[in-house]
Amino acid sequence: MSIAGVVPESRVRSLTGIIRSTTQETRTTSSPLTGEAVAAVPTSSIDDVETAFDTARVAQERWARTPLRSRSEALLRLHDLILDHTDELLDLIQVESGKSRAHAFDEVAHLALTARFYARRLRRQLAPHRRNGALPGLTSVEVNQVPKGVVGIISPWNYPLSMALADGIPAIAAGNAVVLKPDSQSPLIALAGVELLRRAGVPADVWQVVSGPGSVVGTAIIERADYVCFTGSTATGTMVAKQAAERLISCSLELGGKNPMIVLPGADVERSAAGAVTACFSSAGQLCVSIERLYVHESQYDAFRDALVRRVRALSLGASLDWDTDMGSLISQSQVETVTKHVEDAVANGATVLTGGRARPDLGPYFFEPTVLDGVTNAAECFAQETFGPLVSLYPYRSVEEAVSLANAGDYGLNASIFGSVREARRIAPRIKAGTVNINEGFAASFGSIDAPMGGMRSSGVGRRQGIEGILRYTEPQSVAVQRAVPMGGPAFVPPETYSKLLTAGLRVLRRTPRA
Template identity: 35%
Template sequence: MTATDTGASTSATATSAGSEEDLLARVSAPQGQGRQIREPATGAVLGAAPVHSKQDLDAAVAAARAAQPAWAASGHEQRSQVLLRMADRIDALAEPLARLLAREQGKPLNGPNARFEVGACSAWLRATAATTLEPQVVVDDGATRAELTYRPVGVVGAIGPWNWPLMITIWQVAPALRMGNAVVVKPSEYTPLSVLALISILNEELPEGVLSAVSGEGEVGARLASHPDVDKVMFTGSTATGRRIIESSAGNLARLTLELGGNDAGIVLPDADPQAIADGLFWGAFINTGQTCAALKRLYVHDSLYEEVVDALADVARAMPMGASLDETSVLGPLQNKQQFDVVARLVEDAKQRGGRIVTGGQPATELGELFFPVTLIADLKDGDPLVDEEQFGPALPIIRYSEIDDAVASANRLEAGLGASVWSADPAAARAVAERIQAGTVWINSHGGVHPMVPFGGVKGSGYGLEFGVEGLKAVAAPQVISAASPTIAPTA
């Protein structure tokens, strides 16, 4: 299978596919080839992902380069209509796509998980199609009229993660296509099959070559980031890999949007109601079993209500069912891969050795499967403890006591990460005052981690740069151009 096969035009068989097995058949490597992908919840083999080479990537980029001018010339209205039809295609196959995602990524079907993620894909496509980016008149003084406009950058390389593989792919692909670019997608090697299936669905509405996916190891992603014919790179993943992409981009001067690691702090002010905020704190920390860049990863609680918050959060945690991905009662699932499981297990064990108080969880849930780790709340930790300072990216939350708000703000700002943060309070003005002091791309008040297709999202410091979503997201995948016209009645100056 070549790279462009995953972006092939629709066929009668493809459009009639009605189960996750049908979707798998579209994108799997031929029998006996490819790399085995196992289901995190069960360890069973799900399928075999094609392993593309750097030569396959070169072919995909060349096809994108050839197809992009005609796609750009089709105009904003036509491209928006294509995005709307893509959304309809996803909705028509939402259930099999969600089941494939659940089996490959591990997240359950229900709750803010697989069905939610697939629904977000079509919602984001529709929102992107409806977003307008009008020319901006920057000067019109009678002598000069200057307009700022935006043109396609050309070919966009989109490198995605394994935690929200479909949704983040759409976050990258939708605005890039909307602005007239061609896109080459490199999915994570942990979750390639669901992304390849998504790309095959989208390609039922696209001209050949405009969108393709290349499934391979890290060297393929590195080649995409440094490719001389790639004009823009969008990457969601670790800060370490983001730094390597920045270095690679020096050779081709590719524009970058980097959404990197986070270690989001939450600060509970002394006037908060522990019972009222417990659900929001829980889902802020444990959506997708904690495997979310902008999840709440360290919680600072004022002395006066520390134990009340710990108890209220523990009550919520104990009521949340964890189990197999296709079990309709589950809302929490396994860690996606052994490497991430080991990170969580190491940090929890270290926290116990340092005197952390285990409130819930604390040991692998081996009765559920190899990669299951229960929701683990650990109280009485402090800044400097590894579970506080390192991004755990899993279902373990350190809870830290503070007495002075200045100390809590300093703690929130002390780390390299700056993706998101949250402030919890019954007083909106007090919460706003604290939020303005936190060094993060987004600060939520009385919630954590929610995103909206019209609200710009991006990080600061070690969490990357560039914005996604809404008008700013369209600008990020476009090249600004100023058209400046002098009045013909004004004589030019020497």
């Protein structure tokens, strides 16, 4: 397979031309599938970032006056364009991130769902809402949702299309402009998405793109944005939060996770094992919401272990751009080293490798086998630290109470999964400290349900994407109150003491009025 044949130089130039850059500096990206060079990507300077924000601010004032119907129509056109260009988008995702085609399609589907969701609900979500006034009949209140201004988005490499655009779609839908910094390892697919945005009718100046190292360009974005949306590690997210706090601006952060799955007593072993394979090894485990801890009741532990190992061993790995491989590559050598270190450390501390456990350079530079560990102790690094790779640890438990306690251990709280009786799973779900809980599914049910908010608790982040929460984060609620006939302080001809007594009597009446 030749990367040059998949992404011709002419296509690279047309995409990288979207980046705002006046420097002569470039960074060459390579494909994790083969190690071949993909693109020379321009680097933006601090002045370029400044210009991007200046341009976006002017454009945002015009865009905010664009009727909601026009914005909705643009998002629906984007939905159609995404589906029309599925094959090219899948090629770019695979070339830049190394994931299998099926896992790449998750991004395309998620982005199309997001565009349609906000397009169809925009008027309802942003329309002024009436609230109860202080004095019934005399005071009326409406709440407007005012766009924050220019939103800075710093997106990750692991979902380079979905996370680059899905967070920005509600931002522009709400009347904001966006300055995006895609991850340096996978910029072309984000640029392809921005190109489709422009073709859908979103003005180019409304969505600016800059490129470069996070320590320089990312910091410059945070120093200028009216709101920051970041997806990445907890360590980096903590620094983003501090920088945003210094400017008294808000931010949303989706960070790391060490996500648990509980297999309840009596759960269907084969169905649970099949669900675990998908939950653990989608995108080679390089997914913030993927499962890294499996808790199985001791009565079914052996049966589940055997079913899981059998299914994992049957997974196919490869660098194909077709639909014939189950799992793709890791993104970089550093990811391979992290997974290797976690496996070796776990084994040194008493764990057993049930399957996998090896890098596969024969398939490509960064391939690693899907790996299942048994007997991992709390001395192992992977016991509590996020691996972010194709590695899962298997643990038995005695009671559901113990399983809940084990699932809640640690500092993270992004996603959790429960397999078994729906009634029992619903009962214990509120006790799990995680922003999303999937029943009889690993992560896709909540991830794909765009009407439901998604985000983390504890060290897994703050704020929510998706749902109405995903668009209201980009707005400021503004209360507009109208007072009629009588001032709040009472008529001028009524003495204050008399008015206070009248008001007291009115409050007592309202106390007895159910809807007041």
